[in-house]
Amino acid sequence: MFVCGLLGWRAMIVGISLFHLYPATSASSLNPPIGQKPLFATVNEVHGYNYSIGFSLQSSFGAAAAIIDKFDGQTATVARVFHGGAEYERVMTRLSLETSRHIAPPYDDDGQFWADQPRKVVREALKAAQLPASYEVLILAQVIQRLRSEIESTLGIEIQEAVFAASHLVALYQDDIQDAAAYSGIKYVIPKGLHDPFVWETAAAYAGHGFGLCKHWQDDDACADEGKQMPSETILAVHYSRTALTVSLTVISQALWAWEPDYRRVENFTLGSDSIKSYPNREDYWTDVKDTILSINTQFPLFPKPGKVLVTGDLDGGDFIDFLRSTMEEYLGTAPHFLTNDTTTAAAKGAAQFMRRGPAAWSP
């Protein structure tokens, strides 16, 4: 009786949720998930080569990178970028809004735990029916699957597991990324040393540039000693794409220890390069961009000034980097160090570096 009731209830939830979640989705995009393959130890290992895979999900695009450790000690890196299209852009925009926030793990107390159960029950029911846990999960998974097949066909491997980095958006939660990974048939790995809910773009891109990573990563003790020696610095992390301008004033030493609270961050999905058209004149647009770039620094005038400016995004705006440079030099009176290469793939490369260093003890 109880079991029947439970099953009926579940079926009802699945039915209702499908109706609500996929109103505009054709049946063909609801592909069944790719079956989870047996997993190797800590890295994807083929013919004596180790492949460490990282993904990043950013405002208007996703990227994937593979670091290949060859048996002769050489390494190589392969990276791919995929522009997610209008639906992906809409999902990321929605997840950047305060109004999209909801309770999600990790919980502060058991009140939150219980308050979140209805949402969790729906997600679990959808997953049990081999469906994406939410509409957002489906859209994120489509980008992951596309990147996955590009990397797999380029390298002739089958991706088993990866570290996932993503934009630090107020309403993008670990379970969204974790469920999108699972739906794409990839094991979600929490990297060793992670403190935040998931790997945010700033930490991953910083590592992608080779900062905040220990050299002796095969030896945990040596790695920990190196980590303690790493100086803490303030960086300004600026993401600029077709759809968004985000700015964070981040304190960082070891890459995965990035301290990036919401109050030292702005997410603006109406200031990407596509928005220029909607301004009556370009000058007004650039004035808003400048005010946003400097807004955290002006709000916290006594906070240490950034010594590095880390730039990510697809930079469709062309002149953006010159504009950012002159804005920062004028504001600081000196030229900070700019990291402006590889703006689309730096975060995925950093995620692959974290994967290469292995999972945390509590990784699922």
Ligand SMILES: *[C@@H]1O[C@H](CO)[C@@H](O)[C@H](O)[C@H]1NC(C)=O
């Ligand atoms: C690949 O990873 C395994 C397990 O961590 C390790 O024993 C092996 O030395 C690695 N091989 C290369 C070429 O890095």
Ligand SMILES: *[C@@H]1O[C@H](CO)[C@@H](O)[C@H](O)[C@H]1NC(C)=O
């Ligand atoms: C950017 O270029 C520098 C110098 O060539 C290099 O050391 C660094 O790794 C590059 N960054 C990325 C993310 O590839």
Ligand SMILES: *[C@@H]1O[C@H](CO)[C@@H](O)[C@H](O)[C@H]1NC(C)=O
């Ligand atoms: C984005 O910037 C524009 C122009 O400065 C501003 O009007 C808008 O309120 C900002 N949006 C958010 C979400 O902060």
